[in-house]
Amino acid sequence: MYPVKAAAELSGLTPETLRAWERRHGAVVPLRDDKGRRLYDAAMVERLARLHRLTDRGHPIRDLAALDDAALDQLLEERRHAGYGGLEALPAQLLDAVADYRVDVFDRELSVAIATLPLPVLLERVVMPLLREIGQRWADGRLAIAQERLVSSMLRARLLSILNQHPRERRPRVLFATLSGEPHELGLLGAALHLHEMGLPVLYLGTELPAPELARVANRLGAAAVAVSSVDPGHARAALEALRVLDAQLEPQIPVWLGGANARYLGEALGLPRVRAVQDPNVFARQVSHAQRAA
Numbered sequence: 001m002y003p004v005k006a007a008a009e010l011s012g013l014t015p016e017t018l019r020a021w022e023r024r025h026g027a028v029v030p031l032r033d034d035k036g037r038r039l040y041d042a043a044m045v046e047r048l049a050r051l052h053r054l055t056d057r058g059h060p061i062r063d064l065a066a067l068d069d070a071a072l073d074q075l076l077e078e079r080r081h082a083g084y085g086g087l088e089a090l091p092a093q094l095l096d097a098v099a100d101y102r103v104d105v106f107d108r109e110l111s112v113a114i115a116t117l118p119l120p121v122l123l124e125r126v127v128m129p130l131l132r133e134i135g136q137r138w139a140d141g142r143l144a145i146a147q148e149r150l151v152s153s154m155l156r157a158r159l160l161s162i163l164n165q166h167p168r169e170r171r172p173r174v175l176f177a178t179l180s181g182e183p184h185e186l187g188l189l190g191a192a193l194h195l196h197e198m199g200l201p202v203l204y205l206g207t208e209l210p211a212p213e214l215a216r217v218a219n220r221l222g223a224a225a226v227a228v229s230s231v232d233p234g235h236a237r238a239a240l241e242a243l244r245v246l247d248a249q250l251e252p253q254i255p256v257w258l259g260g261a262n263a264r265y266l267g268e269a270l271g272l273p274r275v276r277a278v279q280d281p282n283v284f285a286r287q288v289s290h291a292q293r294a295a
Helices: 004-011 015-025 042-056 069-082 084-099 103-116 119-139 145-165 186-197 211-221 233-249 263-270 281-294
Strands: 174-179 202-209 225-229 256-259 275-277
Touching (some): 004 015, 084 119, 084 145, 119 145, 119 186, 211 225, 225 233, 233 256, 263 275
Parallel strands (some): 256 275
């Protein structure tokens, strides 16, 4: 069972949208715990994810909410055949290959997509849906630890190869990292690729970097910004302390951008002027670009 925030994150919605779909359209009917808080099971989360994908394709939620899951699946299948050359089905196909430990199939299909698709299409139609699908399968137990690690390592290697093909050495650069104790980086890597595609200079530092070290590198390079991702809820308390250290040691003109599932909570809990939470990588890329032009 998932609370509102987790159900929204897994289905790709905001909590506000999820509540609106419930209240106005009856898209799902959550359960309640003994304190009256709304809870969602895996089937509800999957239904919300289907609705999200279909509204992204232009279907009004008011028309979708009354349909059962079989009808939603039929609409999704029709869209797969109607556009993008079957590209929409690729993330699930990649994960199905990993579920059978067909590593060669996963790597081949991903390599072909990277070689043939424009980077914006690759990120929007393959990488980000793949990350959401990993999250959903991990949450409902369809993805084992070994399979999740396998997907993460292969996807990381392929995406880093894009960043490393044409490194942009000009300054000031946007630095990307996770803090100590946070090993999850695929969403962060996707955000770095968004900025790279827009022509902004990026330096990807990887995972589990101590806050003092990150501040030292950023100050020495005169970084345009620092982008940090925090995903694991169990790491949120430690992330708060690390971000306070980062804020204290960074030069005052360097902004900090927070992404990942913990971003909104961390931003509100810190209340620091330079620390900004962002959920959408496209919005993040536009805001960083505007900030750099203004500077």
